[in-house]
Amino acid sequence: MVDGSTAEKARAIGNEVVGARVFADVVSLATLHSTDTRIDCAGLNTRADTWCNLTNATARHFIEERFRSLGLTPEFDDADTHPATSNVLVELRGTTKPDEVVLLGAHFDAFFMGADDNSSGVAVMLEVARLLATRPLARTVRFVGFDHEEIGLVGSTRHVQSRKRPTVSLVLDCVGFSNSTPGSQGSLPGFPVPAAGDFLAAIANDVSRSRVEEVLQVVKGQPTPAVLAIVAPGRGAGPLSGNLMRSDHAPFWLAGESAVFFTDTANFRNPNYHTRTDTPDTVNQEFLTGVARATAMSIVAWGDAP
Amino acid sequence: MTKLALCTALLATSALAEESLLSRTTVGLETIGAISLTPARTQGGVGGGLHAAFALDSHWQVHARAAWLWGLGSHTLLRVGAGWQREGTWRPLFHAGLALGLGGSLDFSVADRPPSRAPTVGLVVGAALLRFQVESVIVSALELEAGLSTEFVSFGPRAGVTVLSLSVPLGP
Numbered sequence: 001m002v003d004g005s006t007a008e009k010a011r012a013i014g015n016e017v018v019g020a021r022v023f024a025d026v027v028s029l030a031t032l033h034s035t036d037t038r039i040d041c042a043g044l045n046t047r048a049d050t051w052c053n054l055t056n057a058t059a060r061h062f063i064e065e066r067f068r069s070l071g072l073t074p075e076f077d078d079a080d081t082h083p084a085t086s087n088v089l090v091e092l093r094g095t096t097k098p099d100e101v102v103l104l105g106a107h108f109d110a111f112f113m114g115a116d117d118n119s120s121g122v123a124v125m126l127e128v129a130r131l132l133a134t135r136p137l138a139r140t141v142r143f144v145g146f147d148h149e150e151i152g153l154v155g156s157t158r159h160v161q162s163r164k165r166p167t168v169s170l171v172l173d174c175v176g177f178s179n180s181t182p183g184s185q186g187s188l189p190g191f192p193v194p195a196a197g198d199f200l201a202a203i204a205n206d207v208s209r210s211r212v213e214e215v216l217q218v219v220k221g222q223p224t225p226a227v228l229a230i231v232a233p234g235r236g237a238g239p240l241s242g243n244l245m246r247s248d249h250a251p252f253w254l255a256g257e258s259a260v261f262f263t264d265t266a267n268f269r270n271p272n273y274h275t276r277t278d279t280p281d282t283v284n285q286e287f288l289t290g291v292a293r294a295t296a297m298s299i300v301a302w303g304d305a306p
Numbered sequence: 307m308t309k310l311a312l313c314t315a316l317l318a319t320s321a322l323a324e325e326s327l328l329s330r331t332t333v334g335l336e337t338i339g340a341i342s343l344t345p346a347r348t349q350g351g352v353g354g355g356l357h358a359a360f361a362l363d364s365h366w367q368v369h370a371r372a373a374w375l376w377g378l379g380s381h382t383l384l385r386v387g388a389g390w391q392r393e394g395t396w397r398p399l400f401h402a403g404l405a406l407g408l409g410g411s412l413d414f415s416v417a418d419r420p421p422s423r424a425p426t427v428g429l430v431v432g433a434a435l436l437r438f439q440v441e442s443v444i445v446s447a448l449e450l451e452a453g454l455s456t457e458f459v460s461f462g463p464r465a466g467v468t469v470l471s472l473s474v475p476l477g478p
Contacts, residue, residue, distance in 0.1 A: 190348040190350075190378070191348070191412070192343070192345045192348070192414060206379075209413075209421070209423075212420070212421075213420040213421075216418065227415070228414065228415055229413075229421055230412070230414055231412070231413040231421045232412060233409075233410030233411055233412060234380075238378055241412060
């Protein structure tokens with residue numbers, strides 16, 4: 001439960017999101033992906049038409065430069081994986097509870113232009129970093145660009161294994177596509193989701209259940225997309241809930257840590273998923289802006305609560 | 307002498323009553339699958355459990371069942387109810403009762419309401435058509451159950467199948 005003054009502060013900061021800036025970052029990142037050098041896909045036992053169109057280097061550089069422009073000093077954690085992995089991160093030290101860390105992360109590797117997957121998530125993360133760069137919260141906020149999510153959550157797994165564990169994490173992956181047409185939202189048996197694909201899914205497990213309740217509380221009545229909270233049982237690793245573990249929050253869940261995942265549900269809604277048509281013109285700026293607001297509100301609520 | 311006779315009669319009556327109670331009580335094991343589907347929760351899985359039934363007369367019985375299911379996490383399914391059964395070797399049973407699901411589930415927010423933390427409660431009716439008594443053992447296969455569930459936010463259907471059930475009387 002978020003107290004009233006923290007919720008008010010969270011909403012005020014969240015409503016400072018500049019949608020045009022977020023969308024411009026999606027365009028910039030997607031353009032960089034389209035011109036970047038593809039990773040060396042030799043030896044990856046995967047479909048060449050997709051996997052040999054994966055890029056990460058210039059997007060990482062874009063995040064690095066943005067962090068520097070905000071007056072922050074990025075860190076890298078290079079690893080000699082195949083392909084090589086390097087997360088990029090910064091921390092905004094907390095004022096009164098600096099040892100408690102709230103993490104906001106998004107993967108920056110992408111297939112083709114990767115506008116929705118996952119330039120949208122990176123752009124939202126950078127906007128929240130901009131909003132908080134000059135006004136630290138009670139807790140330390142860590143922003144992480146995860147590398148090689150697409151290959152198998154490589155960067156986030158390494159992060160969980162090597163860094164101080166956050167109190168709570170919010171992971172963004174595919175947060176820019178919406179379609180209000182009834183029937184546009186796909187699903188699976190046992191997932192009673194709305195027929196129109198214009199909601200934001202906020203996915204938690206039993207450990208992070210209270211966190212997703214706080215998200216619902218703080219965004220209630222705010223100019224954000226409708227939020228559908230989904231809570232997976234246990235750690236979320238059951239055979240029937242595996243589709244809820246398809247991004248960088250999964251290593252946190254498996255480690256028993258509290259993490260929430262924001263997504264537009266990717267291929268369950270977006271026909272451009274992992275194809276050449278995942279381009280900026282398919283991203284809905286209004287939806288993306290609302291997601292950025294919800295993200296900022298959640299991070300502030302978690303980071304500044306007494 | 308009169309007192310002795312009275313005591314003997316009382317003891318004999320008590321023993322008969324105990325014997326009768328035990329022989330009217332059956333216990334057993336079952337393997338089941340069940341699912342509850344509401345807008346706010348999906349809960350279900352497959353697993354096994356225990357059950358006990360008490361025959362009120364040759365047709366009517368009350369029963370209690372506890373099962374542990376895995377699939378969407380793990381949860382405990384408790385059911386109590388009453389039913390009617392035919393006499394004879396072929397003993398089909400028709401029953402109704404309450405179900406209570408505790409534990410793992412896939413939960414969803416509905417409108418502005420956060421995912422429910424309450425247990426799943428259901429009303430169920432069922433039929434065990436492939437149910438037979440061989441000597442004192444009751445064997446039942448493919449018992450079907452259907453009903454309505456709620457987690458106090460929304461309502462939806464529930465269904466279950468008892469794949470195989472074996473019951474024996476506690477007494478002779």
